[in-house]
Amino acid sequence: MEDQFRTEIADLGEFGLIEHLTKNNETMQASTILSVGDDGAVIDQFGRQTVISTDLLIEGVHFDLMYTPLKHLGYKSVAVNLSDICAMFATPTHITVSIGISNRFSVEALSEFYDGVYAACAKYNVDLIGGDTTTSLKGFVISVTAIGEVAPDKFVTRAGAKENDLICVSGDLGGAYLGLQILEREKKIFMEHKGVQPDLQNQDYLIGRILKPEPRVDIVEWLQEHNITPTSMIDISDGLSSELLHICRKSEVGCILYEEKIPVGEETKTMGMQFNIPTSTCALSGGEDYELLFTIKQEDYEKTIRNSDITVIGYITPLDQGAHLLTPSGNKHKLVAQGWNAF
Amino acid sequence: MEDQFRTEIADLGEFGLIEHLTKNNETMQASTILSVGDDGAVIDQFGRQTVISTDLLIEGVHFDLMYTPLKHLGYKSVAVNLSDICAMFATPTHITVSIGISNRFSVEALSEFYDGVYAACAKYNVDLIGGDTTTSLKGFVISVTAIGEVAPDKFVTRAGAKENDLICVSGDLGGAYLGLQILEREKKIFMEHKGVQPDLQNQDYLIGRILKPEPRVDIVEWLQEHNITPTSMIDISDGLSSELLHICRKSEVGCILYEEKIPVGEETKTMGMQFNIPTSTCALSGGEDYELLFTIKQEDYEKTIRNSDITVIGYITPLDQGAHLLTPSGNKHKLVAQGWNAF
Numbered sequence: 302m303e304d305q306f307r308t309e310i311a312d313l314g315e316f317g318l319i320e321h322l323t324k325n326n327e328t329m330q331a332s333t334i335l336s337v338g339d340d341g342a343v344i345d346q347f348g349r350q351t352v353i354s355t356d357l358l359i360e361g362v363h364f365d366l367m368y369t370p371l372k373h374l375g376y377k378s379v380a381v382n383l384s385d386i387c388a389m390f391a392t393p394t395h396i397t398v399s400i401g402i403s404n405r406f407s408v409e410a411l412s413e414f415y416d417g418v419y420a421a422c423a424k425y426n427v428d429l430i431g432g433d434t435t436t437s438l439k440g441f442v443i444s445v446t447a448i449g450e451v452a453p454d455k456f457v458t459r460a461g462a463k464e465n466d467l468i469c470v471s472g473d474l475g476g477a478y479l480g481l482q483i484l485e486r487e488k489k490i491f492m493e494h495k496g497v498q499p500d501l502q503n504q505d506y507l508i509g510r511i512l513k514p515e516p517r518v519d520i521v522e523w524l525q526e527h528n529i530t531p532t533s534m535i536d537i538s539d540g541l542s543s544e545l546l547h548i549c550r551k552s553e554v555g556c557i558l559y560e561e562k563i564p565v566g567e568e569t570k571t572m573g574m575q576f577n578i579p580t581s582t583c584a585l586s587g588g589e590d591y592e593l594l595f596t597i598k599q600e601d602y603e604k605t606i607r608n609s610d611i612t613v614i615g616y617i618t619p620l621d622q623g624a625h626l627l628t629p630s631g632n633k634h635k636l637v638a639q640g641w642n643a644f
Numbered sequence: 645m646e647d648q649f650r651t652e653i654a655d656l657g658e659f660g661l662i663e664h665l666t667k668n669n670e671t672m673q674a675s676t677i678l679s680v681g682d683d684g685a686v687i688d689q690f691g692r693q694t695v696i697s698t699d700l701l702i703e704g705v706h707f708d709l710m711y712t713p714l715k716h717l718g719y720k721s722v723a724v725n726l727s728d729i730c731a732m733f734a735t736p737t738h739i740t741v742s743i744g745i746s747n748r749f750s751v752e753a754l755s756e757f758y759d760g761v762y763a764a765c766a767k768y769n770v771d772l773i774g775g776d777t778t779t780s781l782k783g784f785v786i787s788v789t790a791i792g793e794v795a796p797d798k799f800v801t802r803a804g805a806k807e808n809d810l811i812c813v814s815g816d817l818g819g820a821y822l823g824l825q826i827l828e829r830e831k832k833i834f835m836e837h838k839g840v841q842p843d844l845q846n847q848d849y850l851i852g853r854i855l856k857p858e859p860r861v862d863i864v865e866w867l868q869e870h871n872i873t874p875t876s877m878i879d880i881s882d883g884l885s886s887e888l889l890h891i892c893r894k895s896e897v898g899c900i901l902y903e904e905k906i907p908v909g910e911e912t913k914t915m916g917m918q919f920n921i922p923t924s925t926c927a928l929s930g931g932e933d934y935e936l937l938f939t940i941k942q943e944d945y946e947k948t949i950r951n952s953d954i955t956v957i958g959y960i961t962p963l964d965q966g967a968h969l970l971t972p973s974g975n976k977h978k979l980v981a982q983g984w985n986a987f
Contacts, residue, residue: 336772362779428672429679438703
C-alpha cells in the first residue's frame with residue numbers, strides 16, 4: 302500500500318479504472334464473442350449464444366437499509382442484473398446470488414431478502430441456480446450474476462449506432478431519482494425527530510421507481526416480435542446523459558438530444574417542482590430508472606412508434622459534431638455525464 | 645432487524661442456512677439441469693452443457709492482506725472458482741471478476757491484483773469476460789463467477805457415490821493448513837516485534853499451498869482421457885472430513901476412510917511435528933488444499949492408480965453403516981466435520 306508511485310483510483314474514475322485494468326486482457330477461447338466493456342459479455346455455446354452480466358452491491362454505497370425493505374432489495378438486486386441482459390437484447394434465463402452478511406442479520410431477515418429474489422425470478426421466469434453465502438465483517442454485500450440467451454449474432458452492443466439513427470428510450474425517466482430524494486428527506490426528518498412517521502402518501506410511483514425497478518424484458522420481446530433490431534442499446538443505470546455518451550463513445554458518433562422530448566411522468570413533474578429540481582436534470586443525471594436507451598434505423602421509425610411506451614428523443618450525428626442537448630428555447634449545450642459514480 | 649421471532653444464522657450454520665433459503669426454489673427453465681447445492685450448477689445450452697460456479701471473498705474473513713500479496717490474491721480468487729468447475733468434471737472456459745475496494749487502494753495495488761487474475765487465466769486458458777468495479781466502505785470484496793463446459797450429461801455431482809465405490813483424492817493434503825499456521829505465526833511475531841523480518845525460508849511449498857492453490861484441471865483431463873468417469877466428485881475447500889461427509893449425505897451412503905492412506909507431503913509431516921499438530925488433523929479438518937475428492941467404480945481401480953498423483957483412501961459403505969475413520973491401530977471413529985465454517 303505504500304507505493305512510491307501511487308495513483309489514486311479517483312483520478313482515473315470508474316471507467317478509466319476498468320480500461321486501465323483490462324487493457325491487456327486478451328481472450329483465448331474461440332467461444333468468446335464479446336468480452337469486457339458492454340452491459341454483458343457474449344459466449345458462443347455451440348452455435349447459440351449466451352450473455353453474462355454481473356453486479357456487486359454494497360451496503361452504504363448502493364443501498365441504505367434504513368429505507369430499503371429487504372424484500373425490495375432482493376427484488377432489485379435481481380432486477381438490475383436482468384436489465385443488463387435486456388440491454389444486450391437478450392432474454393434472461395438464470396441467475397446466481399451470493400451474499401455476505403454480518404451476524405446482525407437474522408434468518409428471518411435473510412428470508413425476506415430471498416422472498417424478493419424469488420419474486421423477481423418468478424415474475425421474469427428466471428431460475429436461481431447457485432450462489433455463495435458467507436459472513437462479512439461489516440455491512441451487507443450482494444453479488445448477482447445473470448445469464449441470458451440470444452439468437453446467434455442477434456445481441457446488441459453499445460457500439461453499433463450510425464449517423465442518422467434515431468435515439469429511443471423506453472418508459473419515463475427521472476422518477477427513481479426523485480423517489481430517492483423523498484426517501485432521503487424522510488430519513489433526515491426521522492433522524493432528527495425520532496418517532497415521526499415518514500410521509501410517503503401518494504408517492505407510490507416514485508418510491509416504487511427507486512425501490513422496485515423492473516427490467517424491460519417486455520420492450521426487448523416487443524422489438525423482437527416486430528423485427529426491429531436496435532443498432533445499439535444500453536440500460537439507464539447512471540442517468541440518460543452518461544448512458545448516451547457511452548453509446549456515442551463506443552459507436553464513435555455524436556448526437557442531438559431534444560430536452561423537451563425526454564419522457565417524464567406526471568408524478569415526476571409534480572415532485573420535481575416540490576424539490577425545485579428541473580425534471581430534465583432528474584432524467585439526464587439521476588439514474589436508476591433501468592429503462593432501455595437504444596438507437597434504431599430511420600426505416601424502423603414507423604414500426605417503433607406504434608409502441609406508446611417508446612419515445613424518440615433525438616438522433617445520431619457524425620463524431621465531429623459532438624454530443625449535444627437542444628433546449629426548448631433552441632439553446633445547444635454540450636452533453637456532460639453527471640451520473641452517479643461509484644468512486 | 646427487530647424481529648420478535650429471531651433465529652440466529654449461527655444456529656443454522658452455512659449449509660442449514662442455504663437449505664433454508666433454497667427449500668422453496670423451483671426451477672422453471674427447461675434448460676436448468678442442476679440447480680443449487682453442488683459445486684456448480686449445470687445449464688443445457690442447445691444440447692451441450694455449461695457449468696456455473698460463484699464465490700464471494702471478503703477481506704478479514706477469507707483473506708488477510710497483511711500476508712497475502714495482492715497478486716497471489718488475484719490468482720487464488722480465480723483458482724478456487726476454477727476448482728469448483730473441475731469438481732463438476734468440467735473444463736473451465738470463462739470467468740467474471742467483480743471487486744469492491746476502498747480508497748486506501750491505489751491503482752498500482754489493483755493492477756497487482758489483476759496481474760494475478762490474468763496469470764491464472766493465462767495458465768488455465770480461461771477468458772476474463774466481465775465484472776463490476778465499485779467502491780466499498782470498508783475492506784476488499786471479491787466476487788468471481790466461473791463458467792465451464794462439459795459434454796452432455798458427463799458432469800459429476802456429489803450425489804452419485806455407490807456402495808463399494810473407491811474413494812480417491814488427488815495430490816496431498818494438509819499443506820495449506822500448515823502454510824496458514826506459518827503465516828499466522830509470523831504475523832504475530834511481526835505485530836509484537838515490529839521490524840522483525842518473517843522467517844519463511846524453506847517453506848515455499850507450504851506457503852505456496854495456502855497462497856497459490858492450483859485447480860486440478862490436469863486430473864479432470866487425465867481421467868477424461870482415460871475414460872474414467874467418477875461416480876461423485878467435490879473439491880476440498882473445507883477439509884477432507886467435511887467434503888467426504890457432503891458426498892455421503894448427498895449420495896445417501898456411508899464410508900470407511902483409512903487414516904494412514906491419506907496422502908501427506910514430506911514438508912507437511914515436518915512442519916506438523918514443529919507445530920505439534922497431527923498431519924491427519926491438518927488433512928481432515930484443515931481445508932484450502934483445493935485437491936479433488938472423488939469416488940470411482942471398483943472396475944476403474946487398475947486404470948486409476950496408474951496416475952501416481954491419485955491415491956485411494958477408502959471405500960463407500962451402505963448408509964446405515966455411517967461414515968468412519970479407521971486409524972492405523974485399528975480404532976474406528978465417527979467421521980465429523982470440523983472444517984472451516986463461514987459462520
